[in-house]
Amino acid sequence: MIETTAELAAACETLASGQYLTIDTEFLRETTFWPQLCLIQMAGPDIAVIVDPLAKGIDLAPFFELMANTNVIKVFHAARQDIEIIYNLGKLIPHPIFDTQVAAMVCGFGDSVSYDQLVSRIKNVHIDKSSRFTDWSRRPLTEKQLDYALADVTHLRDVYQHLKQELEREGRSLWLTEEMAILEAKETYDIHPDDAWQRLKMRLKKPVELAVLQKVAAWREREARSRNVPRGRILKDDGLYEIAQQQPKDMEALSRLRTIPKGWERSAAGTAIIEAVNAALEVPKADMPKVPRQSPSPEGAQAASEMLKVLLKLIAEKQGVAAKIIANSDDLERIASEGSAADVGALKGWRRELFGDTALKLINGEVALRFVDRKIEAVEL
Incomplete structure (x- = not known):
C-alpha cells in the first residue's frame, strides 16, 4: 500500500497522464456523521494502486489535485458516497466523472445493477465477496482483503470501456452527461x-x-x-x-x-x-410553512397512471433502458394528473424524447395500447 506523500504524488502523476482512471473508496460510517475514509483504490490503463489514508503523516493533497484534473475522466461505480467523501475532505467535486452504475442503466443492464453483477455479465468473472464486510480501519489488512479492494478498480477498467462503447454505438453519450451533472452538483452533497x-x-x-x-x-x-x-x-x-x-x-x-x-x-x-x-x-x-399536500387526483388519473406504467415498461424493454432511470411512480402519477404541466424529469431532455411525448399522447387519446400476438404494443390513433 502507498503510505507516504511522496509515493502518492508519484502514483498520481502517472495516473494523470492517462485519459481516464477508475476509483473506489472503502470507508466506515456506522458510528460517525461523516464517513471515515479508510482506503483509496485507483487504476489507470497500466497501473493500479491502493492508498492508505490512515497512514501516519500522509498528505492527500496530490490525490485531491488529481480529482480536480479536468483532463482525466474519473470512473466510479455508484459514485455518490465516494464523491461525498472527497467533497467533505477535499472541498471539491471530481470532474469529469463517469458512473458505471448509471451508464449500465442507460444501456439496459437493469435498475441499480451491482458492480459484481456488471463484472460477471461483461467479463464473465466472479468476484469473491467474502471480504465485503471487512473493518477497513484495522491494520494490517490481509493480502486477500487488499486483492478484493483492488478488484473494485481493475475490473472497472473493462466495464468502463464496454459501457462507453455501448453508449457511443447507441448514441446515448449525452444522456449520461445529463445524469452526471446531478452527481457533480455541489447541492447534492452540501445540504444546509x-x-x-x-x-x-x-x-x-x-x-x-x-x-x-x-x-x-x-x-x-x-x-x-x-x-x-x-x-x-x-x-x-x-x-x-x-x-x-x-x-x-x-x-x-x-x-x-x-x-x-x-x-x-x-x-x-x-x-x-x-x-x-x-x-x-x-x-x-x-x-408559517405550508404543509405539502397532494391535490385530489382528477377522475381517471389512477387508471391513466396504470396505463403509463405499461407504456413505460414497453418502451424501456424496446429501447434497452432501465425503466427506473426514465421515470418513477411519482412522475407517472403527476403526468396522469397534470399532463404536460407536470414538472417531472420524465418530461425533460432525453427522457421526454424517449418516453414523455408518447406518455402525453397516451393520456390525450392520441396513442393506444393493444395486445397482439401475446405482445403489448403502442399504436398512433
Whole structure:
C-alpha cells in the first residue's frame, strides 16, 4: 500500500497522464456523521494502486489535485458516497466523472445493477465477496482483503470501456452527461441544516407542526455534524415527530414525551430543543410553512397512471433502458394528473424524447395500447 506523500504524488502523476482512471473508496460510517475514509483504490490503463489514508503523516493533497484534473475522466461505480467523501475532505467535486452504475442503466443492464453483477455479465468473472464486510480501519489488512479492494478498480477498467462503447454505438453519450451533472452538483452533497427536515417522511398535518419539525431537525443536524455522530445518536426521527406534534414549551413538558431519553430535561440538549420549539411557535401565523399536500387526483388519473406504467415498461424493454432511470411512480402519477404541466424529469431532455411525448399522447387519446400476438404494443390513433 502507498503510505507516504511522496509515493502518492508519484502514483498520481502517472495516473494523470492517462485519459481516464477508475476509483473506489472503502470507508466506515456506522458510528460517525461523516464517513471515515479508510482506503483509496485507483487504476489507470497500466497501473493500479491502493492508498492508505490512515497512514501516519500522509498528505492527500496530490490525490485531491488529481480529482480536480479536468483532463482525466474519473470512473466510479455508484459514485455518490465516494464523491461525498472527497467533497467533505477535499472541498471539491471530481470532474469529469463517469458512473458505471448509471451508464449500465442507460444501456439496459437493469435498475441499480451491482458492480459484481456488471463484472460477471461483461467479463464473465466472479468476484469473491467474502471480504465485503471487512473493518477497513484495522491494520494490517490481509493480502486477500487488499486483492478484493483492488478488484473494485481493475475490473472497472473493462466495464468502463464496454459501457462507453455501448453508449457511443447507441448514441446515448449525452444522456449520461445529463445524469452526471446531478452527481457533480455541489447541492447534492452540501445540504444546509435548515433543509434537513426535507429528508424526513412527511407525517404532519399542521403548519405549526412543520415549523417545529424544521427548527428541531436543523438543531439535530448541526449537533450531529459538530459531534460527528449519526443523526439517530442525537435524536431518533420518531422523537422529532413527537416533539413537532406535542410542542413542549418547557422542561416539564419535554420530560413527559415517550421518545425523549430520561434526564434530557436537565441537559443542554433539552434546553436547545425547548429553545427551538419556542422559536418555531413565535413565527407569525402568516409566515408559517405550508404543509405539502397532494391535490385530489382528477377522475381517471389512477387508471391513466396504470396505463403509463405499461407504456413505460414497453418502451424501456424496446429501447434497452432501465425503466427506473426514465421515470418513477411519482412522475407517472403527476403526468396522469397534470399532463404536460407536470414538472417531472420524465418530461425533460432525453427522457421526454424517449418516453414523455408518447406518455402525453397516451393520456390525450392520441396513442393506444393493444395486445397482439401475446405482445403489448403502442399504436398512433
